[in-house]
Amino acid sequence: MTGYAARPILGAMDIFTAIEKRHSYRGPYKAGSVPRADLKKILLAAVRAPSGYNEQTTSFVAVDDSEKIRAISEILQQPRIADAPAVVVLCMDLSAKKRRDLYFGVEDYSAACENLLLAATALGYAAVWIDGSLRRDDRARRVAELLDVPDSFEVRVVVPLGVPEESWPQKEKKPPAERVFFNSFGSAG
Amino acid sequence: MTGYAARPILGAMDIFTAIEKRHSYRGPYKAGSVPRADLKKILLAAVRAPSGYNEQTTSFVAVDDSEKIRAISEILQQPRIADAPAVVVLCMDLSAKKRRDLYFGVEDYSAACENLLLAATALGYAAVWIDGSLRRDDRARRVAELLDVPDSFEVRVVVPLGVPEESWPQKEKKPPAERVFFNSFGSAG
Numbered sequence: 001m002t003g004y005a006a007r008p009i010l011g012a013m014d015i016f017t018a019i020e021k022r023h024s025y026r027g028p029y030k031a032g033s034v035p036r037a038d039l040k041k042i043l044l045a046a047v048r049a050p051s052g053y054n055e056q057t058t059s060f061v062a063v064d065d066s067e068k069i070r071a072i073s074e075i076l077q078q079p080r081i082a083d084a085p086a087v088v089v090l091c092m093d094l095s096a097k098k099r100r101d102l103y104f105g106v107e108d109y110s111a112a113c114e115n116l117l118l119a120a121t122a123l124g125y126a127a128v129w130i131d132g133s134l135r136r137d138d139r140a141r142r143v144a145e146l147l148d149v150p151d152s153f154e155v156r157v158v159v160p161l162g163v164p165e166e167s168w169p170q171k172e173k174k175p176p177a178e179r180v181f182f183n184s185f186g187s188a189g
Numbered sequence: 190m191t192g193y194a195a196r197p198i199l200g201a202m203d204i205f206t207a208i209e210k211r212h213s214y215r216g217p218y219k220a221g222s223v224p225r226a227d228l229k230k231i232l233l234a235a236v237r238a239p240s241g242y243n244e245q246t247t248s249f250v251a252v253d254d255s256e257k258i259r260a261i262s263e264i265l266q267q268p269r270i271a272d273a274p275a276v277v278v279l280c281m282d283l284s285a286k287k288r289r290d291l292y293f294g295v296e297d298y299s300a301a302c303e304n305l306l307l308a309a310t311a312l313g314y315a316a317v318w319i320d321g322s323l324r325r326d327d328r329a330r331r332v333a334e335l336l337d338v339p340d341s342f343e344v345r346v347v348v349p350l351g352v353p354e355e356s357w358p359q360k361e362k363k364p365p366a367e368r369v370f371f372n373s374f375g376s377a378g
Binding site for chain 2: 012013014015016018019020022024036039040041043044045047048049050052053054056058059060061062063064065068091102104106107108110111113114115117118119121122129131132135147148149150153170171172173174176179180181182183184185186187189
């Protein structure tokens with residue numbers, strides 16, 4: 001890379017832009033696969049998230065096998081997922097529960113998922129955090145079975161991603177003044 | 190800002206650099222306050238995190254009143270916090286539990302906290318996500334009382350932040366190959 005450092009690097013999106021552009025995308029994807037190099041870059045961002053006691057309870061299965069993606073789509077009963085070129089499945093290590101008095105599995109995968117979504121956004125992909133849908137009808141266990149996830153892990157999030165065919169905005173948020181206060185809850189400072 | 194868009198903007202750190210530089214900092218801070226403009230930029234990044242059903246269950250109290258910071262330090266029995274120029278307290282809206290069959294309060298504040306930490310990192314601050322310490326000895330409730338947090342919210346995270354006096358690395362992580370798989374848990378692809 002010598003001599004190229006001063007040039008703009010593809011994917012070098014500034015953090016505030018990535019945060020603003022990230023959105024939950026449930027639309028169609030452009031044809032074509034997600035290169036493994038991009039998937040790895042996204043996953044390396046995810047594993048660097050903080051975790052309680054640095055236990056790193058989140059593991060990731062990146063799925064780019066189209067048959068497995070179709071199977072995940074069927075388990076979740078979400079046809080759109082079948083067209084995603086890649087799906088990342090976040091798995092929570094339950095064994096850490098035994099090692100400490102407190103357990104931060106949910107916090108850990110949530111921070112990791114946010115890193116994953118921001119990194120995907122920076123590389124030009126759109127994605128969506130699918131979570132609640134897994135908690136019905138034994139779906140998490142069926143996805144776990146499909147991907148050989150051991151019993152000591154629980155499948156918690158599925159993130160389909162690809163290059164978006166449509167342009168979607170971030171969902172509308174409450175005015176910051178309703179959620180951000182200074183020195184006292186409810187105070188604008 | 191016309192005419193300046195092509196120039197590097199202070200704080201425009203690329204997302205992958207921010208993810209790599211973010212670390213849990215428990216060292217001393219340089220003297221001086223955190224400007225409100227920076228705190229607002231950090232908090233605007235935090236409120237843009239995704240949330241289950243877009244319920245936006247996380248609210249934030251940014252504390253830069255030194256007496257209140259000292260009080261938080263005493264409640265948490267962490268003397269170092271007393272020297273932080275700012276502390277952000279993340280509060281989880283419990284009322285959303287009643288509105289839906291699933292509740293994502295922990296996921297919501299965890300994603301928001303990661304945005305907050307990345308934004309702080311990009312602006313040159315160091316911070317740490319303090320969570321478990323709040324869950325002992327009624328400390329979360331005492332912090333809530335100090336900051337007039339209503340009963341419908343629970344204090345979940347305290348993030349002291351400031352310009353670091355010392356250079357700390359990110360905690361060592363497991364090799365990615367132990368946590369990142371392709372198409373099947375345990376498979377390097």
